[in-house]
Amino acid sequence: MTARERLLALRRLLVTVAVLRAVLVGASVALLSAAVARALGAPMDVLMLVASTGLFVGALMLSRAWSARSLARVALWVEERHPSLRYALVTATEAPASLDVERQAVATPWWDAERRALLQALPVPAVALLVALAAFILARMLALPAVSVSVGSTSPSASGAGRLVDPLAAIRVSVQPPAYSGRPAITLNDAASIDALVGSRLTVSGSGEAALVRASLDSSAVVASNAAGRWSVNVVVPARPALLRLRSTMSHGRERLVVLAPELDAPPAVTLLAPARDTTVRAASGSLVLRAQLRDDIGLRDANFEIIVSSGQEETFTFRTAVLARASFSGRRDGELEARLSLDSLALKPGDIVQMRAVARDGNDVTGPGIGSSETRALRVARAGEYDSVAVEAAPPGDPEGQVLSQRMLITLTEALARQRRSLDRPTLLTESRRIAADQARLRKRVGDVVFQRTGAEPLGEEGDAGLPEGKLTPEQLLARAREAGADEGSPMDVEGDETPILALNKPLLEAFNAMWDAGRALEQGEPTQALPPMRRALAAIERARQAERIYLRGRPAAVIVDVARARLAGKDKGETTVMDPRFTADPVARRRAESFARASALLASDRNAAADSLLVMRVGALDDAPVLAAALDTAARVTRRGTAEEVAMAWARVRRALGGPPLRRDSLPAWEGAP
Amino acid sequence: MSDFVFATAQYESGDWDSAPLLPANVIDSIARYTSIDVAPTGVIVPLSAPALFRYPLVYLTGHLPVRFTAAERDNLRAFAERGGLLFVDDHNHDVDGVFHKTATEELTRVYGPLRAIPNKHVLYRCFFTFDDGPPTTSHELNGWGDNLVHKTLSGVDRAGRLSLIYSSKDYSSEWNYHPDNKRFLSVDNTKFAVNLVVYALTR
Numbered sequence: 001m002t003a004r005e006r007l008l009a010l011r012r013l014l015v016t017v018a019v020l021r022a023v024l025v026g027a028s029v030a031l032l033s034a035a036v037a038r039a040l041g042a043p044m045d046v047l048m049l050v051a052s053t054g055l056f057v058g059a060l061m062l063s064r065a066w067s068a069r070s071l072a073r074v075a076l077w078v079e080e081r082h083p084s085l086r087y088a089l090v091t092a093t094e095a096p097a098s099l100d101v102e103r104q105a106v107a108t109p110w111w112d113a114e115r116r117a118l119l120q121a122l123p124v125p126a127v128a129l130l131v132a133l134a135a136f137i138l139a140r141m142l143a144l145p146a147v148s149v150s151v152g153s154t155s156p157s158a159s160g161a162g163r164l165v166d167p168l169a170a171i172r173v174s175v176q177p178p179a180y181s182g183r184p185a186i187t188l189n190d191a192a193s194i195d196a197l198v199g200s201r202l203t204v205s206g207s208g209e210a211a212l213v214r215a216s217l218d219s220s221a222v223v224a225s226n227a228a229g230r231w232s233v234n235v236v237v238p239a240r241p242a243l244l245r246l247r248s249t250m251s252h253g254r255e256r257l258v259v260l261a262p263e264l265d266a267p268p269a270v271t272l273l274a275p276a277r278d279t280t281v282r283a284a285s286g287s288l289v290l291r292a293q294l295r296d297d298i299g300l301r302d303a304n305f306e307i308i309v310s311s312g313q314e315e316t317f318t319f320r321t322a323v324l325a326r327a328s329f330s331g332r333r334d335g336e337l338e339a340r341l342s343l344d345s346l347a348l349k350p351g352d353i354v355q356m357r358a359v360a361r362d363g364n365d366v367t368g369p370g371i372g373s374s375e376t377r378a379l380r381v382a383r384a385g386e387y388d389s390v391a392v393e394a395a396p397p398g399d400p401e402g403q404v405l406s407q408r409m410l411i412t413l414t415e416a417l418a419r420q421r422r423s424l425d426r427p428t429l430l431t432e433s434r435r436i437a438a439d440q441a442r443l444r445k446r447v448g449d450v451v452f453q454r455t456g457a458e459p460l461g462e463e464g465d466a467g468l469p470e471g472k473l474t475p476e477q478l479l480a481r482a483r484e485a486g487a488d489e490g491s492p493m494d495v496e497g498d499e500t501p502i503l504a505l506n507k508p509l510l511e512a513f514n515a516m517w518d519a520g521r522a523l524e525q526g527e528p529t530q531a532l533p534p535m536r537r538a539l540a541a542i543e544r545a546r547q548a549e550r551i552y553l554r555g556r557p558a559a560v561i562v563d564v565a566r567a568r569l570a571g572k573d574k575g576e577t578t579v580m581d582p583r584f585t586a587d588p589v590a591r592r593r594a595e596s597f598a599r600a601s602a603l604l605a606s607d608r609n610a611a612a613d614s615l616l617v618m619r620v621g622a623l624d625d626a627p628v629l630a631a632a633l634d635t636a637a638r639v640t641r642r643g644t645a646e647e648v649a650m651a652w653a654r655v656r657r658a659l660g661g662p663p664l665r666r667d668s669l670p671a672w673e674g675a676p
Numbered sequence: 677m678s679d680f681v682f683a684t685a686q687y688e689s690g691d692w693d694s695a696p697l698l699p700a701n702v703i704d705s706i707a708r709y710t711s712i713d714v715a716p717t718g719v720i721v722p723l724s725a726p727a728l729f730r731y732p733l734v735y736l737t738g739h740l741p742v743r744f745t746a747a748e749r750d751n752l753r754a755f756a757e758r759g760g761l762l763f764v765d766d767h768n769h770d771v772d773g774v775f776h777k778t779a780t781e782e783l784t785r786v787y788g789p790l791r792a793i794p795n796k797h798v799l800y801r802c803f804f805t806f807d808d809g810p811p812t813t814s815h816e817l818n819g820w821g822d823n824l825v826h827k828t829l830s831g832v833d834r835a836g837r838l839s840l841i842y843s844s845k846d847y848s849s850e851w852n853y854h855p856d857n858k859r860f861l862s863v864d865n866t867k868f869a870v871n872l873v874v875y876a877l878t879r
Contacts, residue, residue, distance in 0.1 A: 308741050308774055314694075315767075315849070317739045319774040355689065355741050376689055376743030560700035562716045562855060567707035 003092040003105035004071075010114055011074045017118045018065030024125035026058020031132035035139035082110045167208030167231055168248050168256045176201040180363045181265075181298050182331065192616055192641075193259040193634050196237045199366030204244065204258065205232035214247045217260075237262050239367060241623035243616070257616045261623050261630070267370030268296040268360035270303070272377060275356070280380045284348035288341040290324065292358030292374055299331035301369060303360035305339055309346055310353045320346075331363055343379075354379040406443050407516075407539045410436060414535060418528040430526040437523035440535070444516040447542075451509050512541035593618060593629070593659055601652070604640070608648075612640040615655070629658040680706065680877060682718035683731035685762070687748055690740035690775070693720070694767050695848040698735070702869040704855035709870050710803070712877065723748040728755050733876035737765045737848040742779040744786070752786050756832075756839040761876040769813070769821030769846030776844060783832075787840045790830040799829075799838065803874040804867045810843065811868050813850040821846065837879050841872070 033050040067073050075090045082089075088104035173191050177183040178199040188194065194202060206213070210224040210231040217235050222244075224231045235244060237260050244258040274291040290305050304326035311318050325339035337358055346354065357376040361369040413436050421429060515538035522531035600614035619633040636651035643651065682699045686692045699718030706714045721727050721734065724747035728734065734755070744752065752762065764783065768775045780790060793799065795809030809828055816825045822844070832840040851866050858864055 308778075310740050310774065312739075315739075317768065319741075321774070353740065355743065357743065375745060376741070378689065560697060560717075560854060562700050562703045562707060564703070564707040564714060564716050567704050567855075 003089055003102055006106070006111045007071060007075055007078070007089065007093060010078070010111055010118075011068055011071060013115060013118050014074060014077075015065055015068050017121055018068065019062065020122055021125050022058045022061035022065070024122070024129045025061055026054045026056075028054070028125065028128040028132040029057045030054020031129070031136040035132070035135040038136075038139040078110055078114060081114070082108055084108050085110065166248060166250065166254065167206050167212040168246055168254055169207070171204055171206045171246070171256065171258075173258070174203040174205075176203075178364075178366045180331075180365050191258065192256075192612075192637055193261055193619065194237070195261045195263055197265060197366075198237055198239050198262045200237040202235050202237060202260070203232055204235070204246070205230045207231075212249050212253075214249060216245045218242050235260070239264075241620040243620045255613075257613050259616050259619050259623075259634075261619075265362065265364045265366075265368065265370055266297045267368075268294055268300055268303075268362050268372035270294055270358045270360050270372045270374040272356070272358050272374035275377050275379070278378045278380070280382050282382055284343040284346070284352070284354075284379070284381045286343055288343060288356075288379065290337075290339045290341055290356060290358070292337045292360075293334075294329070294337060294358070294360045294372075295334040296360070296362045296370075296372075297333070299333060299363045300329035300335060301331070301361045301363040302326060302328045303335070303337050303358060305337065305341075306357050306359050306373075307341065308355045309348070310355070311349060311351065313351055329360075348381045350381050350383045352381045406439075407535065407542060410440055410443065411532065411535050411539060413439075414523070414528045414531055418532065421528065426526070429528075433523045433526045433528055433531075436528070436531075437520050440516055440520040440523060440531075444513060444520060447509055447513050447516065451513065508541045508545035512538040512545070515541060589621075589625075590659070593622070597655065597659060604648075604652070608640050612637045615640065626658070629655070632658040679713040680733075680873065681715040681731060682706075682873075683721045683728075683734045684718055685723045685728075685734050685736040686720050687723045687736065687738075687742065688745050689743040690738035692736065692738050694739055695737050695852040697854055698737075698848060698851045701851045701853060701855045701858070701866055702735075702873070704858065705864065705866040705870050706873055708864075709867070710874065712873065724751050726751070728752075729758055729760065731760070733761050733763060733873060735763050735765070737767045738779075739767045739773075739775055741774050742782050744782045749782070749786055756787060756834060759837070759839070761837075761839060761841065761872075763841045763843070763872055765843045765846065765848045767846060767848040769815045769844060769849070771822045771824065771826075771844050773821070780842065783840060783842065787832040787834075790832055790840070790842055792828040793831045793838070793841070795828060797838075798879065799841070799871060799875050802878065803871045806868065806871070810845060811865065813845045813847060813865075815846045815849055838875070 030051045030053065033053050034047055037047045037050040071093050072090060075093050079085050079087060079089055085105060085108055088101050088107075089110075091101050092105040170190060173188045173194055174185060175188065175194060175196050176185045177197050181197055183197070196202065204215075205227070207229075208231055210226045213224045213231045213233070215222040215224055215233045217238075222233050222235055224233050226232075233244075233246070239262055241262060242260045244260060246256045246258065248254055271293045272291075273293055274289050292303070292305070294300055294303050305324040307322040307324060309320040309322075311320075324341060325337060327335075327337055329335045337360075341354075341356070343354075346352075348354065355376050355378050358374040360372050362372075364370050417429070417432050417436065424432070515534040518534035519531045519538065522528070522534070596614065596618050600611050600618070603611040603614060615633045615637040619630050619637065622630040622633060632651070632655045636648075636655045639647050639651040682703050684692070684699055703714055703716065703718060706712050719731070721731060723736075724745060728751055755762070764779060766773065766776050766779065770776060784790060795806075800806040800809055810826070812825055815821055824844075826844045829845070830842040831838045847868070851869060858866070
């Protein structure tokens with residue numbers, strides 16, 4: 001056997017030993033790391049990460065064996081350990097070698113010594129591997145009892161990893177509504193969302209031991225207990241939406257979310273049927289019938305009428321309160337309340353106000369009672385002498401509206417007659433013209449009525465009466481007639497310049513009155529063309545009267561106008577106000593929801609359950625203020641877990657639409673604003 | 677064009693116009709002490725009208741029971757949601773009085789429970805400084821009404837901003853005089869009204 005052949009054999013052994021050492025050491029490091037991590041209770045992903053250090057160590061050792069691919073380097077390694085070879089072995093590897101060199105290379109029996117040395121390098125790593133393996137098994141045994149010990153404390157037969165089952169694989173929810181509601185208890189299987197009355201008691205349970213389940217309601221921990229071989233968690237439905245998180249403590253344990261959607265008990269709806277409207281009476285006597293209709297979503301407890309009597313004026317008021325006709329309804333969902341209020345017994349004086357309303361309470365003894373009340377009706381006893389300002393009744397539109405139409409019509413008729421003037425003979429023209437003149441006179445009388453009503457005088461008499469003013473009236477004549485009519489008590493109205501109040505008020509109508517006189521006279525003479533200009537002046541004057549400021553007397557002193565410029569000792573205020581637009585309402589909630597929905601959408605492709613959980617979490621936030629969105633999220637969460645791709649797409653589209661809110665309604669098409 | 681118009685709320689049930697000179701007095705103070713472009717007269721706005729949304733501060737007072745109609749309640753709720761500030765003052769200055777009882781009941785239905793506004797609140801520092809909180813009124817000091825000196829105002833905070841201020845101190849009586857008579861006072865008692873306006877416009 002030549003020196004080269006011996007060296008080749010040694011290299012094979014060297015590579016084999018190096019690979020074996022790398023594997024043994026790497027495995028030992030990995031097992032030891034995993035054992036330590038497991039003993040510390042690290043989760044599986046951390047455990048895998050730690051164990052990968054063994055792979056790194058093994059790879060590092062293998063890299064050192066890479067040099068063995070060169071025979072010369074193996075020869076040098078041997079030469080280093082056997083200096084007596086004096087580089088004969090290195091020279092012998094370079095064929096062809098001389099006989100002297102060959103002889104010198106095999107003169108020293110290096111191969112047996114090296115083979116023994118290589119083989120002696122294996123036992124230590126092998127032992128290390130055994131030790132690491134033992135440590136790993138020990139750590140595993142130590143870690144498991146963390147569950148099995150607690151399990152064994154209540155049920156020794158359940159210990160052992162192989163017998164543990166997922167406690168959240170199937171859950172059952174028993175709902176016990178509050179007693180006052182009278183609703184029966186129900187049980188739901190695998191529900192992701194529970195709609196129940198506030199105060200309902202929920203028992204969530206599943207198979208397995210309580211130690212395997214951790215529960216929390218929003219951020220508060222909830223203790224799980226054992227009952228009849230099952231774990232169970234008891235919670236009360238809160239007033240606001242909440243999320244019940246159930247987590248399995250097993251390795252690879254799952255998490256389940258249950259949305260608690262509180263069903264709010266609405267307060268009773270109360271409608272006051274009688275009296276139907278507010279009333280002002282001259283004297284309060286007799287009795288008043290009070291009647292109210294009551295309705296509640298669950299059950300009414302009792303109801304009554306509330307009476308407040310206010311007496312006094314200005315700064316001095318006294319009040320009396322009373323309760324009438326308290327009645328019990330014993331949980332009925334609707335009912336009617338009736339009473340008779342004796343006004344005589346209240347001894348009402350002028351100026352007193354009686355306010356009445358019905359109040360109902362429901363039987364909610366958890367968050368209530370809910371109290372509902374009706375609109376309030378008032379009965380007022382008028383003070384002496386205040387009727388002129390108190391008894392304001394609705395009236396038809398004022399006369400000027402009608403006069404405008406009539407004057408327009410008369411102008412149209414006159415214009416038509418003027419156009420036909422040449423084709424008509426004189427008698428016909430005169431007849432037609434006088435007919436219009438008669439209409440114009442009637443209209444003039446109506447305008448006169450308005451003028452005289454405003455000045456406080458009696459209106460003019462019936463058509464053709466002697467009360468019709470003869471001819472045009474000058475302002476002085478009008479003033480004189482107004483004085484005659486008794487409007488001499490003085491008026492608080494503000495006027496401009498030195499005008500009397502009567503003239504300021506009636507100027508446009510007086511102008512119309514006089515223009516109509518001119519027009520009527522021309523029409524009486526059969527001159528429609530000459531009648532048209534004063535008719536149009538009359539129309540314009542009535543238009544001005546229509547647009548004049550209306551004055552509503554309230555019996556109050558005029559408002560004080562602050563001279564802002566004087567207060568600031570400078571400037572002149574124009575007294576114009578700005579119409580403010582409603583403020584922009586920022587909606588960060590909608591933005592956050594849109595972001596949450598986008599994140600849930602991103603999860604949908606990779607993990608459907610996680611996407612469904614995200615929707616459930618969104619639903620908790622939406623239950624309060626966006627019921628449509630909450631319903632869409634509930635459906636989408638259920639469909640996402642079990643539905644087909646098409647159903648999921650449809651459900652998610654509905655959520656997206658609900659996120660956008662209701663469509664905007666416009667009263668008309670928006671104004672054109674040009675091309676973008 | 678004026679930026680600020682003082683608005684008095686008109687409601688169905690009570691004597692909403694029991695302090696007719698107060699708006700002029702407040703407007704006078706705004707003009708005296710600030711550069712706010714203020715309209716020379718106030719306006720009266722029905723509580724159920726959409727016009728309510730034009731005014732950032734609305735003043736409501738009265739002696740008689742306050743019972744909002746459904747329309748008033750809904751409109752007031754929308755007003756609060758849009759950032760409006762309602763200043764309610766009990767003209768009876770009586771916590772046992774019927775205005776206080778009925779108004780607080782109605783306001784609680786619309787705004788939620790009222791809470792005391794701390795006397796370190798920015799409301800008392802946003803223009804004039806009131807170290808002791810809301811200034812006392814002569815009615816409180818004279819022992820009228822409920823014979824109490826109310827240490828704080830109440831209110832409802834919405835997203836860090838007061839949307840309702842409720843007073844039992846009877847500023848309606850205190851400020852209800854012609855502004856020309858302000859010259860007879862050694863200390864102008866309407867300065868706190870300036871803070872109310874400035875708070876409503878700037879916070």
